Amino acid sequence: MTVPRRCSTCRRSFTPKGGPGRPKLYCTAACRAAARRKAPPDNAPADTAHHELIVEIAETLRAQADALIASIHEQQGSSGLLEHRAALGRHLDDLEAAIIRRGRVHGESWDALAIPLGISNETLRKKWTAQALDRRLERRTTRSAGPSARPPDGPVFLPRQRGTVAGPPSGSHDDRAATPLLPPDEASPRSARQLLAAALSHLQRCQGGSLRELADHAQVTPSYISRVLSEERRPSWPVTRAIVDFCEEDPTVLYPLWRLAHHQPVDVRVVTAEEAALEFHRFIRSLHLAATRPEPHLLAAGNNALSPTEVHQTLTKVYVPDWPTTVRLVGALQGRPADVRPLWHAARTLPPKPRDHRSSLPAGSFG
Structure with missing residues (x-):
């Protein structure tokens, strides 16, 4: 029975x-x-590699979009704008290939993957054969990695590949006026969590105290501090402030990065140009700290379109340079220009404080 x-x-x-x-x-x-389809993948490392690759491509797209916007504001020629558009197209094709590969590894049907793209499953099958996916993603690695390329913060491996590190291409132009705001295929920005952890780690190393002492001051465990410094945990503001106080640093320097790491925009609750310029200055100082405070001439050496004098002025004074300079400086500090653009725009467009406020910034504060 x-x-x-x-x-x-x-x-x-x-x-x-x-x-x-x-x-x-x-x-x-x-x-x-x-x-x-619902079963978890058997190859967890490969699944992680798919995720890391998709994140890396998405971050590259964001940086490239920032570069396009900055080029438009700089009134770059049409051929230069089309170069950015071509680069965006390449990255979008890379992103589609990476997502298709991940979807197929997870057992998603061709029908489910084709619907969002507005094409038939047969068209998608013919476009992204296994060989086509391999060629596309291998071509991305070849395009982004090279003997002189600087690798990203952590190695990014293609799914089913090990040992090939993706990184932005190097190279610069001798003519400063011809230097693009960002090379079309550069992918240097770090996430807000990485930037916050880098800034806190730098402060802890400079202060020289032990993790036990730092943890006691912040009223948390040493293992928690270790996870914060290694990007595994996002600390609350009281814990972040306690760490900064222990390292004898101004907490306002870290506040912009802390907000971004917690998915909050930089503080744009400003009503005057002076307030926006001050918040802009704090954001740049946050990025500078996360980059371990390199000297202005070193930042300018990495991008010959940056002036050491202007870099020094932006880092040490409440000074708002023009947008192309801002894009280059934020990029050199491995930040995202889009994060600071609201403050830059507010500093340029909001009205100044009334004349009876003696703290108004001089016109020279705006490059």
Whole structure:
């Protein structure tokens, strides 16, 4: 006598058909296929590699979009704008390939992947064969890595590949006026969490105290401090402030990065140009700290379109340079220009304080 069973997917009762053998877990082939799609991947490292690659491409797209916006504001020629558009197209194709590969590894059907793109599953199958996916992602690695390329903060490996590190291309132009705001394929920005952890780590190293002493001051465990410094945890503001106080630093320097790490925009609750310029200055100082406070001439040496004098002025004074200079400086500090643009725009467009406020900034504060 055949005993009814309950389907492991839809939970409906069914009577298995067939003779002896392995017990049936699903009432239909559709339920069996659905269970396989929901099953966790067997190769966790490969799944992590898919995720890291998609994140890396998305970050590159964001940096490239920032560069395009800055080029438009600088009134760059049409050919230069088209170069940015071509680079965006390449990165979008890379992103599509990476997502398709991840989807297929996870068992997602061609129908499900084709619908958002507005094409048929047959068209998508022909476009992204296994060979086409391999060629596309390998071409990305070849384009972004090289003997002189600087690797990102952590190695980014393509799925099914090990040992190839993706990084932005190097190279510069001798003519400062011809230097683009960002090389079309550069991918240097770090996440806000990485920047915050880098800034706190730098302060802890400079202060020289032990993790135990730092943890006691912040009223947390040493293991928690270790996870904060290694980017595994995002500290609350009281903990962040305690760490900064222990390292004898001004807490306002870290506040912009802390807000970004907690998915909050930089503080744009400003009503005058002076307030916006001050918040802009704090944001730049945050990025400078996260970059371990390199000297202005070193930042300018990495981008010959930056003037050491203007870099020094922006880092040490409440000074707002023009947008192309801001993009280059923020990029050199491995930040995202889009994060600071609201403050830059507010400093340029908001009205000044009334004349009876003696703290108004001089016109020279705006480059």
